[in-house]
Amino acid sequence: MPEEESIPYFKRALELGINFFDTADIYSIGVSEEITGRALKSLAKRDEIVIATKVFASMKDKPNSKGLSRKHIMESIDASLKRLGTEYVDLYQIHRWDNETPIEETMEALHDLVRSGKVLYIGASTMSAWQFSKAQHIAKERGFTQFVSMQNHYNLIYREEEREMNPQCLDMGVGLIPWSPLARGLLGGGYKPGQNKVEGVTSRATSDPYTQKLYGNTVNVDFPVIERASELAIKKNCSTAQISLAWLLNKPGVAAPIIGATKMKYLEEAVAALDIKLSPEEMKFLEEPYKPHFSTTII
Numbered sequence: 001m002p003e004e005e006s007i008p009y010f011k012r013a014l015e016l017g018i019n020f021f022d023t024a025d026i027y028s029i030g031v032s033e034e035i036t037g038r039a040l041k042s043l044a045k046r047d048e049i050v051i052a053t054k055v056f057a058s059m060k061d062k063p064n065s066k067g068l069s070r071k072h073i074m075e076s077i078d079a080s081l082k083r084l085g086t087e088y089v090d091l092y093q094i095h096r097w098d099n100e101t102p103i104e105e106t107m108e109a110l111h112d113l114v115r116s117g118k119v120l121y122i123g124a125s126t127m128s129a130w131q132f133s134k135a136q137h138i139a140k141e142r143g144f145t146q147f148v149s150m151q152n153h154y155n156l157i158y159r160e161e162e163r164e165m166n167p168q169c170l171d172m173g174v175g176l177i178p179w180s181p182l183a184r185g186l187l188g189g190g191y192k193p194g195q196n197k198v199e200g201v202t203s204r205a206t207s208d209p210y211t212q213k214l215y216g217n218t219v220n221v222d223f224p225v226i227e228r229a230s231e232l233a234i235k236k237n238c239s240t241a242q243i244s245l246a247w248l249l250n251k252p253g254v255a256a257p258i259i260g261a262t263k264m265k266y267l268e269e270a271v272a273a274l275d276i277k278l279s280p281e282e283m284k285f286l287e288e289p290y291k292p293h294f295s296t297t298i299i
Contacts, residue, residue, distance in 0.1 A: 019049050126179075151179050
């Protein structure tokens with residue numbers, strides 16, 4: 001979407017009461033941060049919004065340009081702040097776990113960013129529960145800043161996080177801000193079942209190969225869940241996407257699902273999902289067909 005077409009979405013989001021905007025340095029190789037920064041600077045007061053971004057991925061094909069080393073973190077935050085046009089980031093998240101850097105080095109570097117005022121809070125995303133626990137333990141043991149949020153892969157058709165990560169975050173008082181709450185469109189009508197794959201029916205869906213990596217191998221067990229959501233949506237006179245978001249908002253620990261929209265009605269429908277109440281019986285109805293997912297490709 002061209003920048004000028006995106007501005008009305010920021011404006012409408014603010015009108016609807018949305019104050020939390022999540023991006024990452026790797027999204028469109030920095031362009032997402034630039035557009036987000038310019039839009040919010042022109043439309044909102046800095047102290048009334050929360051800006052979140054992430055660090056980990058490689059921004060260029062050069063040594064030291066990726067991961068969670070002190071060098072990469074320190075250089076990345078300065079680059080993100082410049083692109084966002086702000087003096088600080090409210091929430092700075094590690095996008096992935098880094099097997100090549102000691103977590104002690106990472107947590108100390110993040111702590112130093114908080115002490116410097118460039119970052120107010122830190123968060124994590126997409127890792128094993130034991131890894132998150134280790135990072136939190138190191139931070140607590142050494143007096144470093146601890147993570148306050150977990151942006152994990154969690155939705156109605158992918159609930160593996162309920163086994164360990166979600167209960168652990170609840171125990172630690174860490175908020176959940178799930179990514180892909182609509183399963184990259186599967187829970188919003190963007191796909192139909194194919195022969196052992198998902199077939200896109202929207203422009204976003206047909207141009208998104210990552211969906212195949214996440215859900216292509218589980219399509220046969222996922223669609224019965226989607227059908228339950230569609231059935232309940234008809235009864236409640238709303239969309240399948242709204243039912244899926246309402247389900248997620250009813251789950252313990254979930255603070256704010258990370259949504260995206262390329263049509264204004266989808267943004268407005270997502271916010272309206274806050275008013276949809278699901279009974280325990282309806283929650284059970286949605287969850288009954290779920291089958292375990294033993295492997296999911298995460299990059």
